[in-house]
Amino acid sequence: MDVNEFLSQPLVARVATKGPEVRPVWFLWEDGAFWWLTGSYSRLEQLLTEDSRVALVIDTCDPAAGAVFSVTCQGVAEVVPLDRAKAVRKLTRYLGPEDLWPVRFSAPLDDPATKMVRFAPDRPPRLHDRSW
Secondary structure (H helix, E strand, O other), X not given: OOHHHHHOOOOEEEEEEOOOEEEEEEOEEEOOEEEEEEOOXXXXXXXXXXXXXXXXXXXXXXXXXXXXXXXXXEEEEEEEEOOHHHHHHHHHHHHOOHHHOOHHHHHHHHOOOOEEEEEEEOOOOOOXXXXX
16 A cells, blocks of 8 residues: 555544644645644634644554554644535545535535645655554
């Protein structure tokens, strides 16, 4: 499995910001960056304004198969305007077709306070295989 194949799966990333504060996020890996949503429901925009450095980890563990894969990145994140098409691609990975989404996921896309975080890591992500 290569890094792009791994990152195309609907996995959960954990993002660490100043504090440290760690939060799980659904993400999209596209255009050499990780993308996720933020809005008035989150303090993330404020935290990134204070200090835009973040660390991110995405990992899987299958004890029965002895398979452990991970991607760990560091760098600077920026809050950018909502790209609705990108947000829909991200949410479709996790929830399926848009017409099947619960309102709590579709409503924020119509909220002017909803934005995206763009995180381009300092180095290209590498997939680490720590299987035994």
